[in-house]
Amino acid sequence: MTSPAPGQPGDDPEERDPGLARERTSLAWLRTALAFAALGGAVLRVNLPTGLLILAVAPVVWQLGRLGQGGAPGSGLSPAGATRLFLIALSVAAVALLSLGIAVFGQYVPGALR
Amino acid sequence: MSWSRRLAALLPVTVAKDNGGTEPDPRFTFANERTFLAWSRTALALVVAGLGIVQLLPPFPRVPAGRHLLGLPLIALGAVLAVAAYAEWVGSQRALRRGEPLPPSVLPWILAATITLVAVIAAVVLLVSALR
Numbered sequence: 088m089t090s091p092a093p094g095q096p097g098d099d100p101e102e103r104d105p106g107l108a109r110e111r112t113s114l115a116w117l118r119t120a121l122a123f124a125a126l127g128g129a130v131l132r133v134n135l136p137t138g139l140l141i142l143a144v145a146p147v148v149w150q151l152g153r154l155g156q157g158g159a160p161g162s163g164l165s166p167a168g169a170t171r172l173f174l175i176a177l178s179v180a181a182v183a184l185l186s187l188g189i190a191v192f193g194q195y196v197p198g199a200l201r
Numbered sequence: 202m203s204w205s206r207r208l209a210a211l212l213p214v215t216v217a218k219d220n221g222g223t224e225p226d227p228r229f230t231f232a233n234e235r236t237f238l239a240w241s242r243t244a245l246a247l248v249v250a251g252l253g254i255v256q257l258l259p260p261f262p263r264v265p266a267g268r269h270l271l272g273l274p275l276i277a278l279g280a281v282l283a284v285a286a287y288a289e290w291v292g293s294q295r296a297l298r299r300g301e302p303l304p305p306s307v308l309p310w311i312l313a314a315t316i317t318l319v320a321v322i323a324a325v326v327l328l329v330s331a332l333r
Contacts, residue, residue, distance in 0.1 A: 108228040112234055115234075115235040115238040122245040126252075129252065133252065133256045133257075168217075168234070172234065172237055173211075175237075175287075176287035177283075179280075183248045187276045187277065191273070195255075
């Protein structure tokens with residue numbers, strides 16, 4: 088797992104420029120934000136306030152992803168990298184626990200799939 | 202290592218202070234981050250599935266607790282995966298910095314075990330609800 092020596096790029100364009108990796112990571116953040124939005128939309132039908140709360144997380148996730156995209160090409164993660172991922176992990180766990188609460192105590196929505 | 206020290210090693214403050222080894226190739230750092238994000242989305246998808254089963258599916262005949270038996274493990278798995286994925290990201294980033302082999306991943310094992318469990322529960326619930 089070593090990079091080619093400077094000035095001797097490999098055949099793979101990515102070995103010359105992490106820009107594509109950066110781009111893929113940016114898109115992965117966007118997908119994660121969309122996943123939050125989708126879950127929020129689903130929860131809306133079951134519990135309106137919780138659904139709105141989860142929907143509100145989606146743009147925050149998107150912005151957290153943009154935070155890591157700054158910096159000169161070739162630079163690594165900012166020191167805030169760990170905090171961003173920690174926040175995502177906390178949000179997903181919190182959303183899961185909220186959903187667990189809704190699943191246990193919530194009211195069944197009849198005919199929602201019809 | 203005790204549990205409290207293990208947990209403290211996962212806090213972002215501790216992770217950011219880790220300056221052992223050298224900064225890895227940015228592509229590896231990005232790839233590690235994407236893997237974490239992919240696991241997070243998997244966790245969210247499991248939560249959606251679990252919530253959908255419990256709240257939106259009509260009840261199983263003769264098995265009133267059937268939906269909860271199926272949905273609650275999926276939602277709980279979502280919470281576990283989110284935390285485990287972060288721990289794994291920390292471990293991988295640590296190994297990348299030091300040029301060590303990546304630690305083996307337990308996430309696929311957790312996911313496969315829970316999905317198998319849920320599939321077995323689903324089969325039992327369906328059988329019982331179909332039997333007269």
